[in-house]
Amino acid sequence: MKFTRRSLLSWLLGGGLLAFLGSLLWGVIRFISPPPELVEGGGGGKQTVIPLANLPAEHSMVVRHQGKLVVVVRQGKDVYALSAACTHLGCIVHWKDKGDPGMKMGDNLHCACHDAFFDLKTGKVMGGPAPLPLQTFPVTITSDQIVIGEA
């Protein structure tokens, strides 16, 4: 294409159009990026505190710790906190609470998606397709609360 005086005008027109579309795209991308206020459990401090009364003995619960899901298990006098996302494909692992019906899984955490088992104390893979152990978190127990994470 020969560059003429007239084609300068169409370059300006086309360039202006592209700049307009670019700014439009920028606005749309800003709009569809969810603001942190609306993201569930976004942010969070270094530590997550759960009142001891919320977690009865021989029961488990899933909480958000530093934005990620963590399964907290109270067994006997001890409390364990492990990453709740199975290392295979990210499903949430489950611990059999006292009185729960269902399969025998002993003291292991179980992932219902593809039958992976993890050791409750260390997160080690006990069976199934999971390639890596679950991450464990340090837990401190005071008289009335459970603190996950280090200060």
Added chain:
Amino acid sequence: MSPEERDQMEKHEGREIEKRTMIREIINFFSLTGFIYGPLDERLKIREALEAQLKKPVPHYRTWIENNLLACLGGLSFILFLLLLASGILLLMYYRPTTGEAYKSVVEITNVVPLGWLVRGIHFWAGNLMVITVTLHLLKVLITGAYKPPRDFNWLTGVMLFLLTLLFAFSGYLLPWNQISYWATTVGTETFGTVPFVGESLKYFIRGGPDVSQITLTRFFALHVVILPLISFLFLILHFAMIRRQGISEPL
């Protein structure tokens, strides 16, 4: 001056040639962006088709009002429709159609989401303006007699689009689930009860129950974002295809 005389005059003044080259220059520019890619154009003749589409015959209006105000009402409505489509899709990313969450999500869109106030504002104002422009477009066609054969079928699709616009506005009004939308929909659906014989059951059917509830919100939401747009696309295609085939009626 007849259209033929005008063409003659424009040819004489060299204006028509200039217009054509301008179109060509724009097309040339877009061929650089890869849209009219050489080998693809060779097979599909995109350039030729685009040029034919861009050279749209328009009537020769005599007055400024006709040319600048009345002739553009349909086009304005369509631009507003496109704006509503784009901003509506964006609003769908955050809106939650339940009685407990709808108002909260609308407040979030307005106050928390970046540029959410703008997207919602565009949707709100374009929606209101579209009712006005579509009504004026209908009145213009009615008063100038442009609905007469051979364009009578296009008039029918236009009336359908007018009714669809009103239904869009009516169903969209409920979605924020605030006091004014709740009671407006209560009053609006109540009027269906006055239809002889079938009124009460019609009202029950539209509301999905004896009063405006979650079912009403769900079905108005479905109507607003899926059912009405699909029907509108069909009628818009018919409306545009017919007017391009028959041409816009010359003024009286």
